[in-house]
Amino acid sequence: MSADHTWSIGELAERAGVTVKTVRFYSDRGLLPEAGRSAGGHRRYRPEALDRLRTIRSLRGLDLPVPEVGRFLDREDTLEEIIAGQLREVGSRLAELRWREAALHLLRDCAPDERAERLRLVGAVSVPPSTAPVARFWRGWLPARLPARLVSAIVDRSVPQPPADPTPAQVLAFARLHALVTRPCAGPGGRVPAAHRPRTGPRPAVLFGGLVEAHSLAAPELRAHRPPRPGEALDCFVAAYARSWDTADTPAFRRRLAGLLVGETRIDRYWRLAAELTDPAEPTPGATDTWLRAALNDQVAEPAA
Template sequence: MSPDSTWSIGELAERAGVTVKTVRFYSDRGLLPEEARSGGGHRRYGPEALDRLHLIRSLRTLDLPVPEVERVLDQDDTLEDVVAGQLRRIGSRLTALRWQEAALRLVQDCAPEERAARLRLIGAVPVPPSTAPLARFWRRWLPPRLPARLASVIVEHSVPQLPEVPTPAQVLAFTRLHAFVTAPCPGTGNGQPAAHGPGGGRPDVLYDGLVEAYALASSQLRAERAPRAGEALDCFVSAYARSRGTRDTPAFRRGLSGQLAADPRIDHYWSLTAEVTASPDPTPGATHDWLRAALDDQLAGTAD
């Protein structure tokens, strides 16, 4: 290409519809190929630089950071990978904005005397919100000898999925849930049931059985059936009996009923979880209560 068919930095900027400063910025970063140098040492550009400048502008219009643009142009990363990363970042920002909008409405719509308390709850939760504190709560609450695989299953079922577009009520429920799991445990101990103690038997056998029992009870709850004896209850009691190396007998069921009645409760957690998810699927807490009620109902019938 002859010097007459190349463009100065000003001519390239005019053809691309950008400022000279913009062309110089990308040229200094090595993103625009020079075709030649003038006799005075000034940069001269050809069509390849114009095409490259158009591509850069398109990528920057998508709000890709300059280092990401450089990696695409240098082919260190594929365009698909960079776009996927940008979509993840935008998704995170959208989640934060939706949370903030619902939180603002929560403050706007409440009575003046409630605003200070709600602001404290909102301010304690990171944006976008994270369920990591809830997962930590469950990992502390579960027996330490529980296999990692089983613990992960229980945590997955116990930690709610946050809604993509939360309502003010869901924001309030989650901030209260966050406050609940991050507050010091009241009284002595960790609020754990007797099954977590030294005499609780094998927690891996217990929780493996409880996962199955809860799944069976969930179908009963979704069908809006009253607590009753049956496969779900038998699986529930069997999990406790097998974990202690004993048989499921009427005497064992009576003892288990008394133990479960005396165990610490975290009903507040499950109530708030149901509000956060607004899902028709029952929480593990609801299924546990259904099974306890089924056990007590069976024992009452036996006594009669």
């Protein structure tokens, strides 16, 4: 192609409204191919380079990284994928900013004598906050012999997700939850409850699988604000323990189980903090467990009454 049908780097820059340095930058990174060089070794560009340069500027104006711009120029059908990735990244940045804003309000609006403790709590949490420490807490607390699928189901139900747009109180609740699960020997008294231990329940997968089902059955009862009562949820709850111990579900077994559960250490503080981070209309596993235990206690107390 003759020089009459190409532009110099200055001519292209002038038509695009950018600097020569900008054109050279994109050329050096392979985004803006040259048509060749002049006899003096200067870059020459075809007229269609103007549209390509405008496209590059538009994509860069959306803050797309140079490699992503190159992907689009090589394959235009990747734009939807690139946009989806950028939306995720922007969403993450917004979540981080919202979390920082709520944390700053928390520190600004508290009493001076509370500020040091709150700063320590909030400062220990990554931004945006990660639920990995909370998940590790549960994976360490659950029996080692549980199937991975069941562990994942329990962790998914038990680990609250940080709100996308948190209030200062929710920032504090998550920070306190993080401190609870990361402190030395974190857990319900540092031990697995007796009713869940392998020596008394040789089939933990049966027990915890049944408990997941029982909690799912109890959740609608709590959503409907029904008081603890006998029914399918309670029967499933008791059956989970009975099957794991290879025993029958009898009135005597229910009385024994109620006595065991009453004496167990619970992580009520964990569930109170988790409830502050979740939809108030959606009961936590802690709330469903409380409901099921209360239903069992009421039932075994009826003959004495």
